[in-house]
Every structure is written in C-alpha cells, then in structure tokens.
Amino acid sequence: MTTGQSKANHCSESKEKDGEYERIREKARNRLKKLAKHKEPHVAWHTCVGPQVRWGTQEMLWPVSPRAMQGSATPRICALSTPKKDFQAGTVHYNRPMYYYSSGRASVIWSVSEGAKEGAATERVESLAQPKAFHGDLHEHKPQFFYSCGRVTPIWPVSRGAMGSNERPRTTTLAGHRPYHADFKDERPIQSVVSAAARTTRPNEHISSLAMPKKRSEGPFRAPQWPVSDQVKTSVATGHCVELACSKPLAEGFQHAKEVEWPISKGAKRAQASGRIIELAQPISRASMDHLQFNPNAFTVKESALKGVIPGRIEDLAVPMNR
Template sequence: MTVTDNIAKNSGETSGGGVNGIINLPSTHTPRGCNIMRPDIVRITELSTPRGTKKDWWTTYGPPLVWGNQETIWQLNPATLTYTPSNRLRELALPKVDHCNKNHFTPEFQYSCGRGSQIWKVKKSAMKAVPTERTMQLAKHKMNPSGFEPFFMLNCGRSSPIWRPSKAALSAKLRPRTALLAQPKELHKNYLPPRQVQTRVSSAIKRSECNEYIHRLAQPKERPDGPFRDAEWPVSKGALQAEPTQRLNELSRPKRLAEGHEASRDGYWRVTNGAKSAVASSRISELAKPIIRATMDHVQFNPDVFQVSPAAKKYIASPRIEELAQPIQRR
C-alpha cells in the first residue's frame, strides 16, 4: 500500500469515506454528489510519482515513436489517404529495375570474406566450344628459357647449395685422398668428456678401509667446556706502573698537519671593532643605494611613455642618419 492509499484511507475514516483520495464531504458544506480533492493529497500524489527520464528533452521533437511497428511518424491527413496520385508520382514510386540476368547471376561473398568471388560457373556452350588458334596461343603458359635450372624447388627463394651428383660421379672409384678427406675430425688424445653431475662411487672405494691417519683427521676438534675468561679483565699493577719506551711514545703521537696549514673558516665569525667604527666613503654610499624602478602598473598606464623629449626635437641629424632614413627605391 502506498503513501497515497494510507492517507486516503485515514481521511476516509475521518470524513465519512472516499475512493482514491477523493473525500466525500457532508452535504452541509457542499452539494450532494460533489467530490473535492484536498490540496495536501494532490501534493503527496505528485511527490510519490516516480521521477521520469530527461535524456530525450533536447533530442526528441514531435510525438514519441516506437520502432518496429507499421505506424507512420506523423498522422496522415484523411485528404491525403483519399488523394489520387498523378502519373509523375506513380512513375517515381516504381522500384529500380534490376538489369541483372537471373539465370547467370553470380552470388557475391560465396567463397570469400566480404569480396566478390572470382570463381563463376562455366556455361555448357563454352565447355563444348572449339577454341581458335589465338585462344590456344594465349592459353599456353610462359616457357622457360634455354639453360633454365630449377634452383627454387625445395627452398625459400634462394639457390640451394645441394645439387644432384652426376652419374659419372656416382660410378667413380674412391681415391685414398678422398677417403682421407672424408674422415671426420678426431678428438685430441688428452680430451676428456664432460663429467656427470652425479658421481658414481666405485665398488673398490666402497670396500676399502680407512687407515689410522684418516680416522684421526675425521675426529672433530675437542673444545673445553669452560670456564672461559671474561671479555673484560682487570689490568695488573705492573702494567699500570710500566713506563713506555721511546719507540712507543713516537708511535703514539698523532699525525701532524703540514706546514702552513690553515684551518677552514667558520661560517659565523665576529665582526672586528675597526669594521664596526669604519665610515663609508661617498662612493660606497652611492653604490649602496638601490635602483628604484617604477612598477609595471604605473608604466602601463603612463600617458607620457612615448613622449619625445624637447632635446630630441631640437636634435640635428648627421648626414649618415639622413642617408639611412631614406626609403629604399624599388622599381
């Protein structure tokens, strides 16, 4: 049950009944048989209506269309349905004439993927026809020139290094030199083949007995269980009272710096009193003044930026400048 039905039910119980949100008021307020819709129920009914789509607002013009039926886009006028077309309209309404012969029609895309097939049925008359001399001459395949040898028979476009031996070569007797050259290259006398990853132990090694020296080497090293000396131990009095020799004193000296070495200056140093009480000269004061330039906001809106100075107006140009100021004479 929707919100509208609940409100209509409750309003019907309080006001004497109603159907679909229409309240029947007593006859003291309205004439008998008059139904009035309350404004709040109208608003609730409007809000409970599902929201429609707006995707076709800017793309749909005219009445809604349903594709797949036989209805026209626009409703036809009754006068149009009873109109008698002219001869010109009847002529234009005729379909295009198919000039193809139905008997010899070759269906496209029969033996190919999207292209017209190059294979077509041969006529019976063509099968029984006698070819002319010209047709027989054109039907002959291209003849190979004299001395042609089929190099590209069993390879990919390259002349094969393998050729057929002649009959004389097949029946020739073998010479000692040819037999010597036909033998494969022998391995070196000290050549050893690669060893296998898994080494097989011989039966003699399995049956052999170890001597006393091998048994002694096979025993693990014996280490005492303790107690051991601590990592820190007290220094004896004799070591504390000992005096180092001249050689130990020489070796204990740190490495000295080279003569003339100057340590790196610190990043912060104190200013001397002479520098604090020094008076800058007029040149230093002049160089210390910052260059004051007008901001771009003032320069951009300055009306006198391109104004010519009076001195420039009174200036007399030199002959060279007058020569350069002359326009180029072109024909």
C-alpha cells in the first residue's frame, strides 16, 4: 500500500465519520424541536370527555334520555344502595348524645333507671368501696388529715393551761424579729437636710472673694500691630538663638519621594529603537478560527511526497494485524 492510497483511505473514512456525526446532530435537533412544542390534547371521538363543564352550576354534564329515566334498577344496584345496618337500634342508649357533660370524649354521665336506683350493692362492690386501712402497727398521736390537704396539720386544739401560761424570756426572744447588724446604716435620702445653723451662718471674706465673678476689662485693648523700636530692629541674635531657630535636619541618607510625573529628557525623546526592540514590539499574529477550521488544501499531497519511497519498516507497520 502506497502513501497516497493510505491517505486517500484516511480521507474517505474521515468523510464517512463526518457524515455520521452530521446525521446524529440533525436527529438531535429534530428531537429538541419536537420537545420544545407544547403538548397537544389527543381527543378523539372515542375518547371525548363531553362538553365543557363550569363548576358551581346546577347543569348536568349531559342530558339524561327519557328511556334511562323510565328504566328500573337491577337487584345488584338495589343491594348496593341499601344503607348499612345500625346495630344500636332498639338498645337503651340508642342515639345517646355524644360529648354530653364531657371534654371531647364519650360522656359517662347519663340518666339512671329507677331499677338501678333501688338496687343493692353486692358484697364485692362493698369491699371495693371501703377505704384503705392503716397498718396494724401504726400508732397515731393526733388525727390525720385534719384541716389539711392530705398531710399532717399544724393546727390542733390547745389546752386551757397552755392558754393561761405566762411568756418566758426565751419565747419572747424567739418571737422577736431578726435584729439588724451592728454596723448597719440606713440609706441616705436623695436630698440632704440643711441644718438651721447652716442657713443662718455668714460666709467669711475669703469665701466671699472666691464667690465673686472674674473681672474682665471692657477695653481699650491693645492693637494688633504695635511699633517696634529702632534698637530692637538693629539687634543681632546670638549664636545660641540662631542654633535654636534652625529647623531639625533630615536624617543622613534621606531621599525625598519621587514625583508621579517627571520630565523626559531630550535625549530619550530623540532615541531610536533597535531592530530587536521593534521585533519584540510586534504583536503576535494568529489566524482566525474560520481559516483554521476551513483549509481546502488540508488533504492535498505534495508532489515530493508522491515521489518518495516508503521504508521497509513503515510498510511492515502499515500491514493490518491478522486476528
């Protein structure tokens, strides 16, 4: 197989692949167009749902024929239309009102019959009605549940001797309220009370002088400019005054901030760029995607390539593998 034949086969295979891809893309586009359309109602004469019905009206879906109105129901329809049997009918509590004297549950309060009122309790009911007895070894010193809510009451009858007895000093001490601490001091009122002596006292001379407002002269004030004498004008400052008047020098090696804009020298303006700089300044030129994707000479074989000789190694590799 020559190089030209292999390239021709490769060209035909690539064209077949491109055609297959184009058919797949066309099929996908048609599918997307079909899915993009709105759903159409598939209503036919055998699937018709009848006329359009508006909710809230008393109109029927479709008129009933006179023959259907005169027809009789089948035994099956009669059996299905029979209501469910009420097994409570005929009982004592039939139609007994629910939620009567209750909180959302079936009531346990209802009228009692005369026979139930005259009946007598059985021995079992009487034994169950008896309260729970105390233990045999229990010894009570005072009655339980007396003036209390299920606990031992602190109220019991007091004897006459206890009522007529005198108080002991210890009892009087215990009956008194708890005393305050020895260092306790009551809170001070918000407004302090001024004594009568402070109200009638007279301030001394020092307090009166301190209470007087500061005296400020009403003028005339000194003018903003005043004459300077000739002697002061001709005076010479001493060396120490000159040294103190000098500003603080900058640190050694200090450099001022560089200006944002600085003048360009004439030599820099007249300078000529070298060939290398011009070459580097040229922008990178790239072909457009249209030219890169469409190349009419992509599968053209050069004449020199057609005249070339394929090495033996290439011919061995070009032979298909037998499986």
